[in-house]
Amino acid sequence: MKLRRDIFQAISDPTRRAILVLLTSQTMTAGAIAENFDAARPTISKHIQILNECDLVEANQQGREIYYELKIEKMKEIDKWLEQFRKIWENRFDQLDNLLSTINNKKNEK
Amino acid sequence: MKSNLQFDFLVDKGNNTLTIVREFSAERQLVWDCYTKQELLDQWFAPKPFTTKTKSMDFSNGGHWHYAMVDPEGKEYWGYTEYYDVNPIDFYRTIDAFCDSEGTINQNLPRAKWHVTFNDKGENSTVTTVVTYDSLNDLETIINMGMEEGMIATLEKLDELLATLKK
Numbered sequence: 001m002k003l004r005r006d007i008f009q010a011i012s013d014p015t016r017r018a019i020l021v022l023l024t025s026q027t028m029t030a031g032a033i034a035e036n037f038d039a040a041r042p043t044i045s046k047h048i049q050i051l052n053e054c055d056l057v058e059a060n061q062q063g064r065e066i067y068y069e070l071k072i073e074k075m076k077e078i079d080k081w082l083e084q085f086r087k088i089w090e091n092r093f094d095q096l097d098n099l100l101s102t103i104n105n106k107k108n109e110k
Numbered sequence: 111m112k113s114n115l116q117f118d119f120l121v122d123k124g125n126n127t128l129t130i131v132r133e134f135s136a137e138r139q140l141v142w143d144c145y146t147k148q149e150l151l152d153q154w155f156a157p158k159p160f161t162t163k164t165k166s167m168d169f170s171n172g173g174h175w176h177y178a179m180v181d182p183e184g185k186e187y188w189g190y191t192e193y194y195d196v197n198p199i200d201f202y203r204t205i206d207a208f209c210d211s212e213g214t215i216n217q218n219l220p221r222a223k224w225h226v227t228f229n230d231k232g233e234n235s236t237v238t239t240v241v242t243y244d245s246l247n248d249l250e251t252i253i254n255m256g257m258e259e260g261m262i263a264t265l266e267k268l269d270e271l272l273a274t275l276k277k
Contacts, residue, residue, distance in 0.1 A: 011246065017124065085128075085252075086119040088157045093117070093132050095154035096144055100136040 010054040015039065016047050023057060023070035030066065116236065126249060128241040138228050138235040142199040145226065145237070148175075156180070160187075165211070171196050176213045190215055191224075201227040220248030 010016055019033055034044040048068060051057040056075065057068045116133035134141050144150045148167040156162040156179040163186070165176045173193045178186040190209040196202040204226070208219040215221075220243055227238040243249045 014124075082121050089119060089130055089132075090117070091157040092154065093134075095158070096141075097115075097134065099144060099150065099154050100134055100140060103140060104136060 010050055010056055013047070015044075016051055019044075019047055019051060020056065020070060020075070023068060027060070027067040027069045030068065033068065115234070116231075126243040126246050128239075128249070130239040130241070131236060132239075133231055133234050133236045135234050137233070138199055138230050141235045141237060142228050145228075146198075146202070151175075152177075165213070169193060169196065174213075176209070178211070186211065188213075199228055201225065220244065220251050222248070222252075 011020070015037065018036070022028060022033060022036060030045055030048055031041075033048065034041045037044055048057065052059055052068070054074075056071055058071050060067050060069055115135060116131060118129070118131040120129040121127075122129065144154065146169045148164045148169075151167075152162045152164055154162075155177070159182050160179040163178045163180050165178070167173075167175045167177070169175070171194055173196075175191040175193070176188070177191075178188045180186050188209045188211055190207045190213055191204045192207075193202060193204050204224040205221055206224060207221045208216040210216070222244075223242045225238075225240045225242075227240075229236045229238070243252070
């Protein structure tokens with residue numbers, strides 16, 4: 001239960017969403033990411049850490065640098081999750097379809 | 111036939127909104143009635159296996175709909191929708207809430223604003239529902255609740271997802 005909340009908290013923050021957007025095009029070091037923001041470096045590091053804990057980004061050591069990479073599959077899982085919410089609406093609308101056709105059929109019988 | 115009806119379901123994580131567009135094979139007046147008349151609304155609003163039970167409804171500006179979604183075991187989940195900006199048969203706005211059987215609103219649970227718009231589409235109609243939450247966390251809470259209450263069987267798939275996320 002806690003873990004799911006974490007993931008949504010991760011993407012509920014505008015800075016963290018911006019970091020995810022940055023990482024869609026390339027892997028980046030924490031320093032390179034921080035250059036895109038006015039916030040202090042430790043603040044950005046904290047954001048990256050949260051994304052990492054939520055498995056939304058992955059840290060890869062390359063020589064002396066750590067590069068962060070977006071984990072696309074994890075992002076897709078969030079969408080899959082929302083897909084379940086969509087099913088509720090599908091079901092609801094199917095019922096409305098049936099109701100509408102029942103009403104229209106009755107009208108035509110008259 | 112049904113499969114040809116438009117159905118768009120868009121989640122905007124930046125604006126905390128859900129936008130749901132659905133086409134119906136009926137004229138706009140009838141679709142409007144199904145959304146705004148209690149005896150019709152009760153027949154479709156709660157997704158299976160739930161049924162809808164209305165305690166009181168006054169579809170007008172400042173009015174409300176106090177209803178329950180009832181599961182097969184008879185357990186009731188109460189909701190309270192306040193209507194405002196009612197413009198037949200074009201659109202209406204609401205604020206939803208969770209409540210108890212007396213209509214006392216649960217302030218600890220998220221509320222969302224709904225903007226429901228009705229349009230003609232040839233002989234058919236479309237309904238556009240924009241649901242706005244205060245935050246993405248609110249949206250998440252709503253989704254979680256759906257699962258905890260066993261709201262719909264397909265949500266069980268979330269458990270599988272959870273298992274893969276925990277690893």
